[in-house]
Amino acid sequence: MLHKLKAWWQNKQLAERERAWTSWVLLIASSIGLLASFVLSVEAIQLAKNPDTILPCSLNSVLNCATVGNHWSSAAFGFPNSFLGMMAFSALITIAVARIAGVAFPRWFMVGLQFGAVAGIVFAGWMFYMSYAVIQTLCPWCLTLDFAMLFVFFAVTRNNIREGICPLRTAWRDRAKKVIDTQYDAVVLVLVAVVACALIIGKYGDGLF
Numbered sequence: 329m330l331h332k333l334k335a336w337w338q339n340k341q342l343a344e345r346e347r348a349w350t351s352w353v354l355l356i357a358s359s360i361g362l363l364a365s366f367v368l369s370v371e372a373i374q375l376a377k378n379p380d381t382i383l384p385c386s387l388n389s390v391l392n393c394a395t396v397g398n399h400w401s402s403a404a405f406g407f408p409n410s411f412l413g414m415m416a417f418s419a420l421i422t423i424a425v426a427r428i429a430g431v432a433f434p435r436w437f438m439v440g441l442q443f444g445a446v447a448g449i450v451f452a453g454w455m456f457y458m459s460y461a462v463i464q465t466l467c468p469w470c471l472t473l474d475f476a477m478l479f480v481f482f483a484v485t486r487n488n489i490r491e492g493i494c495p496l497r498t499a500w501r502d503r504a505k506k507v508i509d510t511q512y513d514a515v516v517l518v519l520v521a522v523v524a525c526a527l528i529i530g531k532y533g534d535g536l537f
Contacts, residue, residue: 354427360472361472362413362417442493478521
């Protein structure tokens with residue numbers, strides 16, 4: 329009996345530590361994403377007034393926020409993408425703070441958050457592709473936002489898989505939980521970030537500085 333109680337308490341403590349850890353990752357990443365979105369929104373207003381404005385982060389032909397900001401993909405829905413970022417990251421910060429404070433959201437809410445995180449990482453990946461391969465110019469603040477979204481996706485997905493919330497089949501959910509238990513998801517996160525940096529340096533290394 330005592331052994332079972334001890335195991336239950338240890339599992340409970342582990343779950344609480346994991347929930348707090350992923351919530352802090354979500355909070356920090358969302359705060360960085362909100363800052364990047366705010367700066368990009370200010371720059372979008374400046375470019376709307378004068379497309380030839382020289383922005384502080386327009387450093388050279390490779391790192392040039394103005395070139396990216398004047399491309400149609402920076403306003404995919406008819407308004408600056410950064411406006412979406414300001415709304416989304418503000419909501420994520422609120423969710424992260426609430427979870428740190430001990431608020432338990434219902435399953436349907438966390439499932440919706442998961443779909444939002446998937447949509448966010450797909451959109452961030454598309455923006456990275458457009459900047460890297462199509463416009464062939466990089467925006468430092470856009471890259472900051474993309475990496476912030478990567479960590480948001482990591483935190484939300486890790487939390488939902490560990491708590492059995494992710495809308496997956498049972499077999500896939502069990503496999504995903506094993507990946508998290510062995511910390512392989514963190515390895516994948518680092519690898520994605522390293523590959524993205526390697527792609528940037530490999531293609532634009534000479535012109536970055």
